[in-house]
Each structure stands twice: as structure tokens, then as C-alpha cells.
Amino acid sequence: MNKDKRTEISEIGEFGLIDRIHQGVKIKHASTVKGIGDDAAVIGEGKRLMVVTTDMLLEGVHFDLAYTPLKHLGFKAVAVNISDIAAMNAVPRQITVSVALSNRFPVEAVDELYEGINLAADHYQVDLVGGDTTASRSGLIISVTAVGEVEKEKISFRSGAKINDIICATGDLGAALMGLQVLEREKQVFLSNPEMQPDLEKYTYITGRQLRPDARMDIVHELRDLEIVPTSMMDISDGLASELFHISKASGVGVMIYEDKLPIDKQTYDTAVEFDLDPITCVLNGGEDYELLFTIRQEDFKKLEKHPDIHFIGHVTKAEEGLFLVTKSGTAVPLQAQGWKHF
């Protein structure tokens, strides 16, 4: 390392860092169909390809054990990886789980964590095939790798969106972010007055979305049944706006989305207002929803039109038209990507 130069990671940001890492990579094998730069890597040579993805959750960064039950955490650690498999339009098959934990955790805590992991393995029909258990000097760390499979002609990359495609989002957005705000507030209330019982009853939907998200494998299976292959797809983990920038960049297109089409749950909306936050900003920039964002050809619209949980939020435009949100009043405002802020 050149001791004379010190560039802070915050100067180049997460995506700058990923680009920098990506630049040093040389692909050697024909079996590497897709490397860094999508929700999962795609490997193999035949008609059926494998997808591989990995994600690490760290205590104090991605979760707070003050309000996160270990069973939910185990489930979530699996679900966030399954969500990346779903985002490739693939079906998950196996997972490995590495856990680092300090001796403040008794065996019973490990049991509880794995109860959630096994529950998720059943729910998503995947086999837990390996991993690693090690000591940690600091907090709990869970690193999951998921392996899935997909027929070559059914993969959805981020890069396939075409002009006039319809932009779809599943479920509702912003709930996990508002759930986190509530959990953090109640934690502070508890810390300043341990006799106060946290009042979470009105917030069960949004706190559930934060603590125990569900990957949308149901949508992947429904799309298969309807014989729809999304022209592009990714999961919404960093926030809708940020993901739209990824699709736009990877596909070389612009996007136009409509405020009145954005899906938001009433509890999310009400809680945002309670917290003096703009609900639409929560929908655009809230992370961890683990819903799917995808684009379909116009001719596939009829097949999905009446789907209760798929929302048609806009359409794909030419790259030079940029990324815009049309507000309820009809004004087109440029989208801003906030994305990930851990550093």
C-alpha cells in the first residue's frame, strides 16, 4: 500500500468501490455466464444454468439484537439471499450458512437461530448443505450463499429492459424502512425508561416486514405458469429509486414512473406521516423490502393485468430521456438514487 495516499471509502461510495473491485477482475472460464454486476452470478454451460449469490449480515450494521428475535434473523438471512435468486427468475436449491458468534451466545441461542434458518429452508424448499461455525470477538455475523437453477432462456438480467416495456413492482414498498424507524424509536424509549413497555401493536405489519421479510418466489412461480419471462428483473433491497438506476444503467434505457401507481401500505403511509416523513420518499428510498422490480413486454400486460400483487408503476423510455417520476400533479421530476449508506 502506498502510505502517501489515503482515499476514504466514503469518497468513492459503495458503488464506486464495487466498480473498482470489478475492474481488477478477469474472467477465464466460458462457464462464467455472468459475473459481478447482477443480483446473482450465472454459471454453467448447458441448457440449465446455476445461479449463485452471497450476502453477509452483521450485528450492529444490518441488525440490532435489542429488537431482532434470533429465529427471525435466521429466516431473514436466508430470505435475502433467496430474493437474489428470485431476481434472476431462478429457483433456489441449496444454501450454505456461515455463522460467527461470541461466547456470550449460549447453545440455545444457536438453536433458535438455526430454527429460523431451517424454517426458511423448508419455506423456500432449499437444502442446507454446508457452512462454517466460528468464534467472533465482536458481534454475530451470518453469511449465506444460495445456489439456484434456471433454464438458459428464462434468466432475467438487469440488462434486458427495452423501450416501451412496462415497469412492474410487487407487493408494497417502504414498509421495512418504517418498521425499522418504529423499532429504533421504541428501543430509545425503552433505554430511557426501562419500565415503559414498547407499544408495537399498531405497527405489526411494518415491523414484520423489517424483521422477517419474505422473498417473492411466489411471483417467480406465477410468472413461469403464465409463461412470462421478465425482460429485466432485480430485487428491491436498496430502495426502488436506486434499483431503477441499476436497470437503467445495465439496460441503457430511461424510465418514467408515476407517483399515483407506487404501492404503499396504509400502515406505512400513516407511520411515515407520524414520523414527519414524506411517504413517497419512503417508497422510493426505503431499503429491505425484498420485493421484485421487473419489466415486461407490452404484450404480456394482459396476462398480469388483474394480478392483485403486481403494480404497473411506469414504462421504459430512451436512455437520453433520463429517469423521471411523474407526481400526482402531473409534474415530471428527476429521480434521485440514495441507495446504501452503511459506510
Add this chain to the structure above:
Amino acid sequence: MNKDKRTEISEIGEFGLIDRIHQGVKIKHASTVKGIGDDAAVIGEGKRLMVVTTDMLLEGVHFDLAYTPLKHLGFKAVAVNISDIAAMNAVPRQITVSVALSNRFPVEAVDELYEGINLAADHYQVDLVGGDTTASRSGLIISVTAVGEVEKEKISFRSGAKINDIICATGDLGAALMGLQVLEREKQVFLSNPEMQPDLEKYTYITGRQLRPDARMDIVHELRDLEIVPTSMMDISDGLASELFHISKASGVGVMIYEDKLPIDKQTYDTAVEFDLDPITCVLNGGEDYELLFTIRQEDFKKLEKHPDIHFIGHVTKAEEGLFLVTKSGTAVPLQAQGWKHF
């Protein structure tokens, strides 16, 4: 979690914990050929199968940045996973790398770490296809997953050793442990008197073995060229004795090894003596050598007899005969497994 009961992890140990986790696992897919319990999982359905393994390295547990250059660390994080692929007699193809780092690391440090990762990717001919970069509140964490492939009839599990097979070990053992002892001593010397320069020149081989181990893919390729499929194989990461217990348990056999056949480098030997340690104990229980331990049929012996880097350390016996070391004086003493002591 039942609040009434608290079992310390140290009470059941690493292997007890792994057994406990293993018990909760149900395998659902025919494509899961081998789950938990070998160096890597084996998945797939055709003639060519995939192997997948994952390992996490944590600062303060697995490495100390006081004496570990980041470039070596990056290389090692990959090499230890490749070693698990080699242990299945498979060839590695792809890796994913997740890194968590705090803001005390500048971008230049990340560059240095990835320089080592990319060097290893070239050395082992694997593609870096994905991963994750995240913030850490504490130390540096690196989690690597490696994917490899192998023809179905060439896989070596831990479970295939047969009575009268010859037990082989590659390279030399105990060096990484003694390298660690030297590095730790020099660190203490430096901490108590920062003007003292560490004197590592006599120890370059053993410190190199600790800081930058090399997975034995060369041996895997040579065995293929010689058309030898080891009846069982694993890598030596926790210490020879511990690994022999794994082979013994998985294969349902006993082992007899000979002290005078155990491979030890002169520098390892001399350093053990300097530290008042029994060199043979270092060979039996030193971890992180990342050599291969395997068994071959008697008829394959001729093909390997003159190999300069494969040592014939003993033979496989009946399960009821147990695990024994025959000392230089001809006494058979029961082997003791120490294994992993991170908790």
C-alpha cells in the same frame, strides 16, 4: 429460547455444535448428493457434479493485521476455500468474496486485499463472480465461497477409506503453527519495545506457510494424470490427528500411522525445539497447513512411490483397532485429536 437453560458452546465444542446443527437439517432435493459433513457439499444430477464450500476469516480470530499483509490475507482467504475443493478431488471454477470493513480502512487497503484475491484467482484459475461489500463496526471480515466441478466417479469423500489402504499426506506439517508462534512472539517483542526490529529472516519458510498458504491443486492434477482416485480425502486445516479422526469416523475404520514417516520441515523442527515444543505434537495438532490427507488402494502405491512430495504415513485398519501412532521406539500410542479451539 428457553431462558431457564443456558448451555455454553464450550461445553459441547465445535464438533458438538456442528452435529447439533446437522441434526436439524432435512435434505429435500435429489440434486443434493452430499450436504454437511465433508470438505465441500456436492450437488447436481448428471455425470459432472458441482462442489461448493464456504469459509469465513475474521480479524482477531483467524488473522492479526499487526503482522498479516492484506495482500497475503486476500490470497489466503481464497486458498483456504480452494483447499476444500481440492479435498473433494475437484477443480475450482468460480469464487464469490464478501468483505466487511470499517472506515479505518482506506480504499488503498481494499485495493491491496483484492490484489491478493485476484492473484489467487489467477493462480487457481478461478473467476471472481460476485460478492458483497459492507461496513463493519469492528474488524475486517472476509467470507469466500468457492464452486468447483468434478466427474461423479472421481469424487473423494471422507467416507471411502478401506482396510489396508495406504494413508498419504502431502508436503510437510506443523509449519503454519510454528510460523504463527514466531509471528506472535515478534509482535510481543515489538509491543514491549517498538524500536526492536522483528528478526524473521531465519523463519521465512514457516511464516510464509502461516501467512500465505497454498492449496494443493497441483496434487489433484497429478493424481488425475496418474489415474488415481483417492479412496478418501480431506485437507489438513485443523491438524493431522483431528483429520484422521474425521476419516476414521466417516469411513468406519481405524488408522495406524508411524512417527518416522511424518513429514516435518527442518525449520519447523528447529523452531519447535526453540519454543520447547515437541515437534511431533506440532505435526499432529498444528492447524492451517492446508496440505492433503488421503488414502489410496495398495495397487496405486507403485504410481506414487517416487513422488517427492507425497508421504506414506501409515495404513487403514479395522474400526475396532482404533487410531494409533507408532513411535520411533516402536510403541503404539493412541492418537489424540485436539482440533479447533476458537471458542
